[in-house]
Amino acid sequence: MISPDPTVAPPVIFDRKLLRARRLRAAADGAENFLLDRAAEDLADRLQAVKRRFPQALDLGTPGGALGQRLAASAQIGRLFSAEPLAHLRAPEAGPRVAADEEALPFRDASFDLVVSALALHWVNDLPGTLLQIRRILKPDGLFLATTLGGETLTELRQSLAEAEAEIEGGLSPRVAPFVEVRAMGTLLQRAGFALPVTDIDRLTVRYADLAGLFRDLRSMGATNALAARRRKPLRRATIARAAEIYSMRFAGADGRLRATFDLLSISAWAPHESQQQPLKPGSARMRLADALGAKEQPAGEKAPRLSED
Numbered sequence: 001m002i003s004p005d006p007t008v009a010p011p012v013i014f015d016r017k018l019l020r021a022r023r024l025r026a027a028a029d030g031a032e033n034f035l036l037d038r039a040a041e042d043l044a045d046r047l048q049a050v051k052r053r054f055p056q057a058l059d060l061g062t063p064g065g066a067l068g069q070r071l072a073a074s075a076q077i078g079r080l081f082s083a084e085p086l087a088h089l090r091a092p093e094a095g096p097r098v099a100a101d102e103e104a105l106p107f108r109d110a111s112f113d114l115v116v117s118a119l120a121l122h123w124v125n126d127l128p129g130t131l132l133q134i135r136r137i138l139k140p141d142g143l144f145l146a147t148t149l150g151g152e153t154l155t156e157l158r159q160s161l162a163e164a165e166a167e168i169e170g171g172l173s174p175r176v177a178p179f180v181e182v183r184a185m186g187t188l189l190q191r192a193g194f195a196l197p198v199t200d201i202d203r204l205t206v207r208y209a210d211l212a213g214l215f216r217d218l219r220s221m222g223a224t225n226a227l228a229a230r231r232r233k234p235l236r237r238a239t240i241a242r243a244a245e246i247y248s249m250r251f252a253g254a255d256g257r258l259r260a261t262f263d264l265l266s267i268s269a270w271a272p273h274e275s276q277q278q279p280l281k282p283g284s285a286r287m288r289l290a291d292a293l294g295a296k297e298q299p300a301g302e303k304a305p306r307l308s309e310d
Contacts, residue, residue, distance in 0.1 A: 056081070058107075
């Protein structure tokens with residue numbers, strides 16, 4: 001398992017203070033929750049497939065109460081805690097609430113049998129460090145389930161804004177957050193010391209009448225640009241208009257509606273325990289590979305016969 005170097009500061013990718021402010025505004029205005037509802041439903045279904053009870057569970061970073069409400073009604077969950085920067089927005093009856101940043105978890109080692117998280121981990125600056133902390137607070141044989149945005153999420157918007165800004169303003173600035181790929185997430189889970197990691201992508205395509213509709217939904221999710229390196233000046237109207245043209249030309253269906261990709265990256269992993277399935281030791285196989293394949297074995301160092309050219 002890797003250990004973070006305390007002398008090396010993690011990269012600052014997101015302005016997390018700005019992110020919290022935008023989430024507060026979205027909650028006050030009536031947040032758009034279709035993505036969160038889908039992620040929460042998927043997590044609840046995946047948990048139900050695990051035939052086990054979890055006495056102590058933690059809902060980490062999930063905005064609002066969409067996931068907590070589903071888990072609180074589950075007979076699999078004993079006591080459900082929640083931890084997120086805006087914990088005060090949750091209803092008190094949902095269970096114990098802790099105001100905590102996902103990057104600095106205030107819990108003892110081996111505190112929870114289950115950690116779940118929906119649509120939160122793609123906003124952390126130090127994802128490897130956060131996974132290490134989740135692994136730390138899980139009990140042996142504890143389960144980690146999460147859904148986060150990944151892969152090609154908002155690829156259409158990224159391409160359209162980049163081309164329009166380069167064309168109209170003569171340069172580029174970061175507009176859409178980077179998202180982790182499914183293979184990279186599997187590698188990070190292994191490096192953090194998790195056992196039996198499984199990752200998968202569920203691609204959701206949402207269609208909009210125009211680019212303004214997509215922008216409205218992103219604002220209602222509190223998911224507009226919070227990159228630390230973002231350009232502080234707003235986009236010019238001409239740039240937005242050109243981005244809308246490019247988006248319409250490249251990513252519209254036959255009906256003229258624009259498609260927007262959201263890749264929901266599913267994560268499942270366990271804290272190691274001796275009872276878990278282990279890989280076989282080298283040399284412990286009971287059958288030779290050549291026998292299993294029905295092939296003739298060539299001794300090491302012996303060259304295969306040359307084919308005749310006749």
